[in-house]
Amino acid sequence: MAKRIVLGFVAxxxxxxxxxxxxxxxxxxxxxxxxxxIFYFHVGSAWAGMDAFFVCFLxxxxxxWKRKPTYDFLGVSCAEVGLVLTTVVLITGPIWxxxxxxxxxxxxxxxTSTFVLWLLYVSYLLLRSLIEEPERRALLSALxxxxxxxxxxxxxxxxxxxxxxxxSPVIMGGSGSGLDPTMSKVFFFNVLAMHVFAAFLIVERYVxxxxxxxxxxxxxxxxxx
Amino acid sequence: xxLLSNTATLLGKELRTxxxxxELLTTTVVFILVVLILFSFAINPTSEESRxxxxxxxxxxxxxxxxxxxxxxxxxxxxxxxxxxxxxxVSDPFSIFLAKLIxxxxxxxxxxxxxxxxxxxxxxxxxxxxxxxxxxxxxLGSLGVSxxxxxxxxxxxxxxxxxxLLPLxLLPLxTPVLVVSATVSVSLLDREPVVQWKGIxxxxxxxxxxxxxxxxxxxxxxxx
Amino acid sequence: MKNLSSIFxxxxxxxGVFFLFYISIAKRTSDIRAELERLKNSLPRK
Numbered sequence: 001m002a003k004r005i006v007l008g009f010v011a012x013x014x015x016x017x018x019x020x021x022x023x024x025x026x027x028x029x030x031x032x033x034x035x036x037x038i039f040y041f042h043v044g045s046a047w048a049g050m051d052a053f054f055v056c057f058l059x060x061x062x063x064x065w066k067r068k069p070t071y072d073f074l075g076v077s078c079a080e081v082g083l084v085l086t087t088v089v090l091i092t093g094p095i096w097x098x099x100x101x102x103x104x105x106x107x108x109x110x111x112t113s114t115f116v117l118w119l120l121y122v123s124y125l126l127l128r129s130l131i132e133e134p135e136r137r138a139l140l141s142a143l144x145x146x147x148x149x150x151x152x153x154x155x156x157x158x159x160x161x162x163x164x165x166x167x168s169p170v171i172m173g174g175s176g177s178g179l180d181p182t183m184s185k186v187f188f189f190n191v192l193a194m195h196v197f198a199a200f201l202i203v204e205r206y207v208x209x210x211x212x213x214x215x216x217x218x219x220x221x222x223x224x225x
Numbered sequence: 226x227x228l229l230s231n232t233a234t235l236l237g238k239e240l241r242t243x244x245x246x247x248e249l250l251t252t253t254v255v256f257i258l259v260v261l262i263l264f265s266f267a268i269n270p271t272s273e274e275s276r277x278x279x280x281x282x283x284x285x286x287x288x289x290x291x292x293x294x295x296x297x298x299x300x301x302x303x304x305x306x307x308x309x310x311x312x313x314x315v316s317d318p319f320s321i322f323l324a325k326l327i328x329x330x331x332x333x334x335x336x337x338x339x340x341x342x343x344x345x346x347x348x349x350x351x352x353x354x355x356x357x358x359x360x361x362x363x364x365l366g367s368l369g370v371s372x373x374x375x376x377x378x379x380x381x382x383x384x385x386x387x388x389x390l391l392p393l394x395l396l397p398l399x400t401p402v403l404v405v406s407a408t409v410s411v412s413l414l415d416r417e418p419v420v421q422w423k424g425i426x427x428x429x430x431x432x433x434x435x436x437x438x439x440x441x442x443x444x445x446x447x448x449x
Numbered sequence: 450m451k452n453l454s455s456i457f458x459x460x461x462x463x464x465g466v467f468f469l470f471y472i473s474i475a476k477r478t479s480d481i482r483a484e485l486e487r488l489k490n491s492l493p494r495k
Contacts, residue, residue, distance in 0.1 A: 035455055064442065
């Protein structure tokens, strides 16, 4: 319990510090101006979301292999937190894009795969809600989670190779041009902060799932009497 | 090899079951037909545009039809719990999946081949010149749809609201198949046809990856 | 600051989403904890 509170505090502090750095430490970007500062929050959330989904994938594999309920708890927690992070990415992206490039959305590889990823994990959670029996739910959602995750690179490359007709919005001089050193530090600090914050949310969600399991066990015990 | 002989036996059963009533095939053919017609009401293509959009719409229709056609795949095994008997009868549960996905691919292909002349007529797109390549793309794409669809129908059959769930699980997963099959088909049916071998290769890779995943995890999908 | 309203909106909505998610977890935690206590008390001591 104490560890959870400490994690929460550290997460909040890091996030506030990262926000401060994004606004007051990072220099203003040459072409876009201050709106570029969304980038730190936006990409930090995106990377944390992808990592959450990756951990979900690992938890899914471990569940199918070992069948320990803890992996199921971890899987659903990572999926939900990943989904929340990805939702924020999908919202902040257009808010950034519209003033800068005049478009809300484009069907390039990154955006499209993020959106499909979002849809797949919504389906993952929906699937879970439609299966009552806990072990069956854990197994089937783990299997779907595995299929969904291996699909993601396929989605990305299929769009990248067959859909990118017009150049996608160039981010700060193109990916090859490299980031200003201060910006780079602020960026990675944001990535760290979002990861710690995600970890905090995952832990809290995990605890809920674990308690639900205990409730379930007690209910079965009560019925047996 | 017992895997092959088991698969062959089960495949025979799947095909015989379907051809006895042919209800799955007829409903799927009619469904794709209706969807294609509705598309043309909704977007009113001129002759030129239909070359660009037609093949994509055809693939969309195939996907919708498949997500309906794949519903009974494992549901029909639930009626008399024939799945348990199947599992006991075979040494490798993968043969059950293999038989079903081959059958599903064949059903889809048959439906598509029957639809092709009608598609060519409605959308004014000659399909004969590139027929062999078109059939290749249809085959690889339908195979991908079947592999993913058979696996996911085993999952959705064990959940509530399965009729709505299967399309919801399947369609986002099949995004790569839709994008690539549609693009390759469009360039095949263009005024100056181009065979996109990279796309055909990609579809083959997709099929291989999901077939491998099904092989690795199939037995868990069928667990009691 | 150019486009201040956009950055403001992005951060507000983004953190709003996180905050709402956290609130939903906290609520679920307290509900489940209450349920757990109720069940523990209703079962006879071992």
